[in-house]
Amino acid sequence: MLDIQLLRKDLDSAIARLETRQNPQSFLNVEAFQVLESERKTLQTRTQELQSQRNQLSRQIGLQMGQGDSAGAQAAKDQVAASKAELERSATRLEKIQSELGAMLMAVPNLPHDSVPVGADxxxxxxxxxxxxxxxxxxxxxxxxxxxxxxxxxxxxxxxxxxxxxxxxxxxxxxxxxxxxxxxxxxxxxxxxxxxxxxxxxxxxxxxxxxxxxxxxxxxxxxxxxxxxxxxxxxxxxxxxxxxxxxxxxxxxxxxxxxxxxxxxxxxxxxxxxxxxxxxxxxxxxxxxxxxxxxxxxxxxxxxxxxxxxxxxxxxxxxxxxxxxxxxxxxxxxxxxxxxxxxxxxxxxxxxxxxxxxxxxxxxxxxxxxxxxxxxxxxxxxxxxxxxxxxxxxxxxxxxxxxxxxxxxxxxxxxxxxxxxxxxxxxxxxxxxxxxxxx
Missing domain, CATH: 3.30.930.10 (Bira Bifunctional Protein; Domain 2)
Known part of the structure; x- marks a missing residue:
């Protein structure tokens, strides 16, 4: 299958090269791919934010416990628990998105080499x-x-x-x-x-x-x-x-x-x-x-x-x-x-x-x-x-x-x-x- 990075970096150029194989293009639902990719990016960005937040809260809990601030530590623990649940939901959804993207890629043909003559048949x-x-x-x-x-x-x-x-x-x-x-x-x-x-x-x-x-x-x-x-x-x-x-x-x-x-x-x-x-x-x-x-x-x-x-x-x-x-x-x-x-x-x-x-x-x-x-x-x-x-x-x-x-x-x-x-x-x-x- 194609390296998905080729589609992520420059989808229009990849599709243009692929369409020299077959016209009209029927091997990839471009709109569906773009929707999934947009959701994937959003989820990955949010996941990174949550992981960074969890790391920061974990350090904060340690400091508050050392200072005897049990109430503050508990509040931070509650935040960690909430972020854990959201992280798990995001991970499940990301896995499903990756599976759907993988299934899409299985139907996409190889990119023709630059030396291949362009022709319809x-x-x-x-x-x-x-x-x-x-x-x-x-x-x-x-x-x-x-x-x-x-x-x-x-x-x-x-x-x-x-x-x-x-x-x-x-x-x-x-x-x-x-x-x-x-x-x-x-x-x-x-x-x-x-x-x-x-x-x-x-x-x-x-x-x-x-x-x-x-x-x-x-x-x-x-x-x-x-x-x-x-x-x-x-x-x-x-x-x-x-x-x-x-x-x-x-x-x-x-x-x-x-x-x-x-x-x-x-x-x-x-x-x-x-x-x-x-x-x-x-x-x-x-x-x-x-x-x-x-x-x-x-x-x-x-x-x-x-x-x-x-x-x-x-x-x-x-x-x-x-x-x-x-x-x-x-x-x-x-x-x-x-x-x-x-x-x-x-x-x-x-x-x-x-x-x-x-x-x-x-x-x-x-x-x-x-x-x-x-x-x-x-x-x-x-x-x-x-x-x-x-x-x-x-x-x-x-x-x-x-x-x-x-x-x-x-x-x-x-x-x-x-x-x-x-x-x-x-x-x-x-x-x-x-x-x-x-x-």
Whole structure:
């Protein structure tokens, strides 16, 4: 969440920056915030006055008792008792106000970094660079579904087993899917220094609040009911949610932790399924593997010193690019504008891979610097050289989405006879096979 001091010091400037994300502004009831803040200030001022008065009266009581002025001492004691009752009422009200302000802040997105281009939506994103030239085909190009179906991609079975936006892979294409994930993990751990992790696929609500998925995006999550049909309803903090990305468990490794400066940076990676309801995206990319309720992803997370987070953002983007380059997949890097960056991000780069059948680029990775936005929710800190506890910065990125990478490999490396030529780096994972052909 945002540092509330940013809103207290210059609310108008903060709102102006936030409104570049979304217009009209709907993330904060400014009038309600100002009313609560005014009451908070009044109560805090009155509390300080009462505490000062109590201290003065306590000294006065001691003097009067020493002088034998029992009546004066008693009158002062009565004043102390009255101020104690008012202090207790103020403390109760202040706690409630702080709780209400905290709930308001949970709905406020991160401030865009000054370098983020201003724009209303994806049309305002800025292309930074391209790599690779799209292949030219001397035959009619098929999309990944038509290429993949003879190879074992079975969308109908996915619908039969689970419903729309689920799919089944069998045979060689299932092995190719696994090979891609293994290659990505080996690259990120072997070349880029990430520590591979195995994490739970279901997490508690506190973990999702820590990374910003709750409360705002609860409609995008799948819940996992604990116990049988007759089980008692679980309290909120015991309810489980299927992870939308392994960013959630990986980043929560440092929740409520004070790290030493020497422990930074922390670089973690994991291959997991991801579960998303895709609320509000009906009718978009329902064919194939572009937008599924369940898909696999190799995630990268870094926990870093605040002064190094933007260097880490560039580094992580290069780490994701390296996967595409090794697979010989043309792509471009986009700097997302203020109207398109995610809720918790201060700055995001998207990698968009070339899909020949769509004759265009499609997102395959997002790499984001959240600065201290998640860390404030997580209370993830490190001890500086001066002994002060300071919030870390957190970053996350796809390295890559496995299903979309599979789709890109099928389309970019398809051949006229319906087979797919496998990139060199994948062949060791495929038992030396160089071509995936229909059985």
């Amino acid at each position: 994806a049309s305002g994103n800025v292309e930074l660079r391209r790599w690779g030239a799209p292949a030219r085909f001397d035959f009619a190009v098929k999309d990944h579904v038509d290429v993949g179906t003879p190879l074992g991609l079975d969308s109908e079975m996915g619908v039969k087993l689970s419903g729309t936006r689920f799919t089944v892979l069998r045979g060689g294409i299932a092995r190719l899917h696994r090979a891609l994930a293994q290659f990505m993990l080996d690259l990120q751990t072997g070349e880029h220094g990430y520590t591979e992790c195995y994490v739970p696929y279901a997490v508690n609500a506190e973990s999702l609040r820590g990374t910003g998925q709750l409360p705002k995006f609860e409609g995008d999550l799948f819940t996992a009911k604990k116990g049988g049909q007759d089980a008692e309803p679980a309290p909120d903090n015991a309810a489980l949610y299927l992870i939308p990305t392994s960013e959630v468990p990986l980043t929560n490794f440092v929740r409520d932790v004070v790290l030493s400066q020497a422990q930074l940076p922390i670089k973690l990676t994991a291959h997991t399924p991801c579960f998303r309801s895709e609320a509000g995206s009906h009718g978009r990319d329902t064919r194939g593997m572009i937008r599924l309720h369940q898909f696999d992803k190799v995630e990268m997370v870094q926990i870093v010193h605040p002064e190094k987070s933007y260097a880490a953002l560039e580094e992580m983007t290069r780490h994701a690019e390296r996967v595409l380059q090794a697979l010989n997949l043309p792509y471009r890097v986009m700097s997302l504008c203020t109207g398109d960056i995610g809720f918790g991000a201060a700055k995001t780069y998207d990698l968009e891979v070339w899909l020949p059948a769509q004759n265009g680029y499609r997102e395959i990775s997002s790499v984001s610097n959240c600065e201290d936005f998640q860390a404030r929710r997580l209370q993830a800190r490190f001890k500086t050289a001066q002994g002060k506890n300071e919030l870390v910065h957190t970053l996350n990125g796809s390295g890559l989405a496995v299903g979309r990478t599979l789709a890109a490999v099928l389309e970019n490396h398809q051949r006229a006879d319906g087979s797919v030529e496998l990139p060199q780096v994948l062949r060791p994972y495929m038992g030396g096979t160089s071509v995936l052909a229909p059985e």
